[in-house]
Amino acid sequence: MIDRFALNQATTKYWPLDELVAGCADAGVRAVGLWREEVEEYGVQKAAALVHDAGLTVSSLCRGGFFDKPDWYDENRRALDEAAALGAPSLVLVSGGLSDGSRDVDAARAHIGEAIGRLVPHALSVGVRLAIEPLHPMFCSDRCVVSSLGQALDLAAPHPAEAVGVVIDTYHLWWDDQVWTLIARAGQERRIACFQLADWITPLPEGVLLGRGLPGTGCIELGRFAEAVDAAGYDGFIEVEVFHADVWARPGAAVLADAIAGYQAIVSSGRS
């Protein structure tokens, strides 16, 4: 029943990696989505061994991207290498916002297209997929100018599907009346690299980053998303990825139990 569930590490940000891995293994979880900062702090090789020795796999590595930074090329090559070392099939890309003082969103978007093109050969050589994540439009200026699944698919289109895919994150996409058509298109184009669940709750906090709800606590039709992504042919892991200060303040194992329960309610109700 939780074969496809994965815990994204950001959901339990302060749970130390070794405890998180042990807690997931105890709960019967098969995969974890990891974050570079935590993995680097622990040691990449050591983290890879820890996860694999516990019988888990890495569903994705977060995150590359931020193509608005001067060192984006070297940073993203390093991130691809780390993903490969962890056995993660995908590197999630948060592509960056406008550079300081810029209003040229077209130029920022064009630059992302070029940057991804430059990274494709390395992605292919290490066997890790670049997974373009469209972020909610409220993050357009400061985190990610890729604001819709359509844009992400257009950015991926020039490249082989094994090199470049997209992330479907319910939190970022639920408001879009085109999303169901776009998920079907993503499936036809074999681009779905990662599927992440988080719920929409209000009021949004200052800065809006830490406003996500655990699955089932908000207003998103998560079962409909699960069904649509399934119908599009995706059969990989489904990550629960929630950022919220109140969630982070709780013990990791308790959050994991809630994440699993929320996930189970969705996959059992949402599928035909």
Next chain:
Amino acid sequence: MIDRFALNQATTKYWPLDELVAGCADAGVRAVGLWREEVEEYGVQKAAALVHDAGLTVSSLCRGGFFDKPDWYDENRRALDEAAALGAPSLVLVSGGLSDGSRDVDAARAHIGEAIGRLVPHALSVGVRLAIEPLHPMFCSDRCVVSSLGQALDLAAPHPAEAVGVVIDTYHLWWDDQVWTLIARAGQERRIACFQLADWITPLPEGVLLGRGLPGTGCIELGRFAEAVDAAGYDGFIEVEVFHADVWARPGAAVLADAIAGYQAIVSSGRS
């Protein structure tokens, strides 16, 4: 040079209506966008006389909509009557979010379409246009499930252009890579009822409602918007509509001066 400038009253929320009207007249401003709460408090007929005696016109009345409330029909008919009494060509519609506990965004959107259809006869009879405003997707759950200009145009499409139009507000639409095409479509379909300027600044405050910047203080290509809306054939007023606690804390006349200066920089730089 400021022939087409209009001050939306929400920009100077705490400026009493009589002072606002006098301040606008002194500054050579020709139009104001008014809000129902303030107008009702002052008295609708009295407000109409005040504005017209000062040589101003009302560019729009904010706001109708909120079709998720039980009394939407009567409220919107009243709002149309008030707009007519003020001589406002348009009633701006903020269409409402999901009803409490609902996750059915499709149903909410369908209901808006039906509600607008029911209001069209009264709008035609009083000569006021229903102006559907797409709000930024971050407001989708709690304020407005109409999240893109494309959706607003689709909702307007079944009705005569003189009865139903759309609002183009830079703050809500700037992130959308389809917006330039959609503005052109809005022009072809003669749907542009209202054009509002506000800038995007970060970080967003808690609740995200009061996070707008005066024109020129943020990252939106406002000149490009002015040019696109002009090219689409719109020749009406251009309202500056900003909600921000820091702006509200300042004297109305000073905010008006900044709003005019921001507007002038945009229309002089943005037009070919």
